[in-house]
Amino acid sequence: MALLEVDNVHAYYGKIQALKDISITVEKGEIVTLIGGNGAGKSTTLKTISGLLRPKEGRILLEGKDITELPAHQIVTTGVVQVPEGRRIFGQLTVTENLDMGGFTCRNKKLIKENIDRVFGLFPRLKERSRQVAGTLSGGEQQMLAMGRAMMTDPKILLLDEPSMGLAPVLVDLIFETIQKLNDAGTTILLVEQNARMALGIANRGYVLQTGVILLADSSENLNKNEMVRKAYMGES
Amino acid sequence: MFQRWKDSITPTDIVMWMIGGSMLLMIVWGSVATLVEGKYTGRHWVDFVIFGLAQGSIYALIATGYTMVYGVLRMINFAHGEVFMSGPFTAYYAAAAMYRTDFLDNHPFMALMVIFLVAMSVSTTIAFFLEKVAYRPLRGAPRLIPLITAIGASFFLQYLFRGLYGSGVQAYPVIKVLEGQWMIFGIRILKFQVVVILAAILLMVGLYSFIMLTRVGKAIRAVSEDKEASALMGINVDGMISTTFVIGGMAAGAAGVLYALMFKQVHFFMGFIPGIKAFTAAVLGGIGNIPGAMLGGIFLGLIESVGPSLFLDGLGIPAPYQLKDAIAFTMLVLVLIFRPTGIMGERLAVKKA
Numbered sequence: 113m114a115l116l117e118v119d120n121v122h123a124y125y126g127k128i129q130a131l132k133d134i135s136i137t138v139e140k141g142e143i144v145t146l147i148g149g150n151g152a153g154k155s156t157t158l159k160t161i162s163g164l165l166r167p168k169e170g171r172i173l174l175e176g177k178d179i180t181e182l183p184a185h186q187i188v189t190t191g192v193v194q195v196p197e198g199r200r201i202f203g204q205l206t207v208t209e210n211l212d213m214g215g216f217t218c219r220n221k222k223l224i225k226e227n228i229d230r231v232f233g234l235f236p237r238l239k240e241r242s243r244q245v246a247g248t249l250s251g252g253e254q255q256m257l258a259m260g261r262a263m264m265t266d267p268k269i270l271l272l273d274e275p276s277m278g279l280a281p282v283l284v285d286l287i288f289e290t291i292q293k294l295n296d297a298g299t300t301i302l303l304v305e306q307n308a309r310m311a312l313g314i315a316n317r318g319y320v321l322q323t324g325v326i327l328l329a330d331s332s333e334n335l336n337k338n339e340m341v342r343k344a345y346m347g348e349s
Numbered sequence: 350m351f352q353r354w355k356d357s358i359t360p361t362d363i364v365m366w367m368i369g370g371s372m373l374l375m376i377v378w379g380s381v382a383t384l385v386e387g388k389y390t391g392r393h394w395v396d397f398v399i400f401g402l403a404q405g406s407i408y409a410l411i412a413t414g415y416t417m418v419y420g421v422l423r424m425i426n427f428a429h430g431e432v433f434m435s436g437p438f439t440a441y442y443a444a445a446a447m448y449r450t451d452f453l454d455n456h457p458f459m460a461l462m463v464i465f466l467v468a469m470s471v472s473t474t475i476a477f478f479l480e481k482v483a484y485r486p487l488r489g490a491p492r493l494i495p496l497i498t499a500i501g502a503s504f505f506l507q508y509l510f511r512g513l514y515g516s517g518v519q520a521y522p523v524i525k526v527l528e529g530q531w532m533i534f535g536i537r538i539l540k541f542q543v544v545v546i547l548a549a550i551l552l553m554v555g556l557y558s559f560i561m562l563t564r565v566g567k568a569i570r571a572v573s574e575d576k577e578a579s580a581l582m583g584i585n586v587d588g589m590i591s592t593t594f595v596i597g598g599m600a601a602g603a604a605g606v607l608y609a610l611m612f613k614q615v616h617f618f619m620g621f622i623p624g625i626k627a628f629t630a631a632v633l634g635g636i637g638n639i640p641g642a643m644l645g646g647i648f649l650g651l652i653e654s655v656g657p658s659l660f661l662d663g664l665g666i667p668a669p670y671q672l673k674d675a676i677a678f679t680m681l682v683l684v685l686i687f688r689p690t691g692i693m694g695e696r697l698a699v700k701k702a
């Protein structure tokens with residue numbers, strides 16, 4: 113049984129259809145990437161999984177259990193955690209308070225402390241700035257915080273929406289290394305990226321999305337070789 | 350640099366600054382004239398200040414409700430004055446009953462606890478259902494719609510309580526231990542004013558610590574910033590909005606009791622003026638900012654109390670105390686001209702950017 117199954121999902125914003133019959137499976141322990149251009153529906157797919165948007169048709173299954181109708185805050189407790197596009201950290205809360213919010217669903221103070229230490233271990237920069245108001249962090253630090261915040265509950269699957277957006281190459285490398293580390297430690301990952309080259313470099317499999325439809329689904333290796341993918345998403349002519 | 354500054358000024362700005370400037374000038378002139386005249390002694394000023402602090406701390410407590418609700422919903426809950434009224438108006442009947450049975454005189458502390466408990470429970474309940482029934486169905490509607498609903502809810506609650514308890518003014522029973530005065534550092538202070546100030550400070554410290562330090566308090570701040578991101582953290586956003594109304598209701602109910610202790614009467618319309626004043630205080634402090642609302646309330650109470658004698662007496666205005674409401678709203682205009690974000694509004698401005 114797949115860890116996460118998106119089953120023939122149709123989603124709308126008002127009357128505009130954003131997703132048309134999307135089906136995605138993610139097996140336990142995998143890194144799966146979703147690539148596609150602007151407005152393809154990548155973020156919308158993640159939002160329907162995390163419960164921010166209700167699909168009009170179709171189902172979302174986690175370990176075989178239907179989570180389609182659960183409100184977003186309850187989906188978090190099932191182990192599905194999303195890092196939204198554009199980080200969306202709480203700018204007026206301190207770094208530590210942001211991490212506390214990441215662990216909101218966890219009532220065990222000791223476990224929260226352990227998880228905070230784990231995040232600080234991955235991102236020592238955050239530790240140095242633990243009492244700083246998060247709005248004054250640099251873009252890279254904010255991305256680290258957004259990811260750290262999502263790790264506070266030890267999710268089964270992490271949904272990452274363009275974690276490399278707007279970052280300098282060094283930081284992009286750091287973020288991708290961290291994704292790999294998290295995956296090695298057992299977290300399953302669904303990664304949305306515009307940086308197809310990097311994403312396919314790290315993922316086991318990938319889906320190519322265009323205007324709300326899945327165009328291709330294949331192993332990263334094959335997608336890397338695919339001429340259409342190279343042209344459209346890796347800037348080759 | 351100077352050029353840029355010059356370019357960004359519009360004729361409206363200049364007119365506003367002139368209005369503001371002349372108001373300021375009158376205030377300064379009036380104050381100087383009053384002080385030179387020397388009609389009021391130091392004793393008077395101390396009395397004004399203490400009364401102002403007591404009145405202001407009541408405004409401050411109500412204002413926290415406006416500002417917190419604005420924080421989570423970006424709307425002004427114009428029915429908050431009625432939330433404030435509902436508690437002490439209901440608790441009046443408990444107080445009267447305890448007075449009749451002499452419980453109030455024999456166990457004043459216990460009786461006061463009962464009054465607070467009744468008032469805070471009623472205000473909290475009203476606030477909770479107000480949000481659930483009137484505002485929640487409008488979540489996501491254009492901003493004007495909940496605003497109009499709030500005004501409607503305000504009238505509804507006024508007339509509901511008028512229907513329940515009648516339209517008369519009810520005199521709150523006097524609590525004897527709070528009558529009289531204390532000498533503190535050689536200053537004569539009315540007992541109930543001290544109690545009002547201390548109780549309000551205690552409540553505000555409690556409320557602020559709750560918001561800053563507890564798990565739920567942090568979640569309320571998170572929801573104020575970003576509801577979607579909060580939901581993605583597993584925070585029940587609707588639950589936090591309810592909690593915000595509950596906290597605001599508790600503060601308003603307690604403020605209502607303090608108000609009844611000070612003015613010794615309640616009626617169905619008693620929430621209107623304090624409600625508007627507290628709203629003004631919240632704007633003065635920078636709406637959305639909790640310490641700002643507290644400071645704004647105390648500032649407004651002080652200005653209202655000291656202002657008429659200080660600013661207006663020297664200008665030869667015959668009955669300056671009749672104009673205290675005008676002073677309160679003049680302060681609002683001045684602050685909005687010179688500091689549109691309120692006294693402590695920087696953070697909100699940064700957030701919007």
Ligand SMILES: Nc1ncnc2c1ncn2[C@@H]1O[C@H](COP(=O)(O)OP(=O)(O)OP(=O)(O)O)[C@@H](O)[C@H]1O
Binds near residue numbers: 125152157
């Ligand atoms: N809140 C919304 N209301 C209405 N339409 C929306 C909303 N959010 C997204 N859309 C539309 O849905 C479509 C898919 O958007 P989505 O954000 O999923 O794209 P994306 O693949 O994440 O793009 P990008 O790489 O630019 O983030 C777009 O046409 C977009 O305009």
Ligand SMILES: [Mg+2]
Binds near residue numbers: 154155156197273
């Ligand atoms: Mg997107």
